[in-house]
Amino acid sequence: MISDITIKMARCKGCGICVAFCPKQVLALDELSKVQVVNGEACIACGQCELRCPDYAIFVDKKVSQ
């Protein structure tokens, strides 16, 4: 996994914008319609989800190699 995905669950309203714009299908909505990471390994840390999240609920940081 090359990225750290932080989700502020209290802010997520489950609009699905991050899921729709993820180019690698990393994200999905869970049964409560909140975002969850389903395939973290595929994340390329492009930040499309963070860029367009209207609720500032998801943040992606590229892992710095040690």
Added chain:
Amino acid sequence: MERSFEKYFRQNRLPHLWCPGCGNGIAMKAIVMAIEKKGLSQDNTVIVSGIGCSSRASGYMDFDTLHTAHGRAIPFATGIKLARPELNVIVITGDGDCTAIGGNLFIHAARRNVDLTVVLFNNSIYGMTGGQASPMTPYGKKATTAPYGAIDRPFDVCQLAIASGATYVARSTAFHVQHLTEMIAGGFDNQGFSFIEAVVQCPTAYGRKNKLPEPADMMKWMRDQAIMKPAWDKLPAEKREEKFPIGLFYSAQYEDYTTAYDEVIQRAGGDQK
């Protein structure tokens, strides 16, 4: 990692109350990122908003903020600017607030070239009051007061701003977040009336009535229909249907209102130049 723009929000007011998928949150983030980019201080920046969904933004932003009467954000902001010209005054307004209720106030502030940065969140509808058609509901699109489609032609508010005398006019969308941030930041640099239209999605009141119920669908619509200004200029007329241009439309240098007013004060005081 905590993002640096978070310091511009009133953390105890978040999450905001906009609907799931509402584009206002994206436009508000673009404003604070532009503020950060230009290094405007929280102590000398004032956010003024009118009434409507968009205008809730002032309550979430940690600056000196003013939530004013319907359509009257620009006159309040003009007052602040004239009393304290050193402040950066930003107006957040909506399509109904700015072009219907505050239509006259908007064109006259543009005419006077008051040094304000006006960001209009255009969601094409009166969202807060239940989805009535606004002066910027596109022709033929449905609203609760236009169940068979709006027959009024919408304003092209950027053209209106240019015709009224604004000295910086730009448009962007909630899909083009970085572009929107740049356009707003450019407005801060302009000394004079700067106007930025941010096209945002309203999935609740507008999208559900117009076959775009998912917020992401509306953003994909923006991605596909918005054309950058240089490409738009080359686009033949028959290909322009359903599409709209984004980018910087107009920029000019002209004496701003506070400077002109200072000169009048000097003259009235008997200062012969």
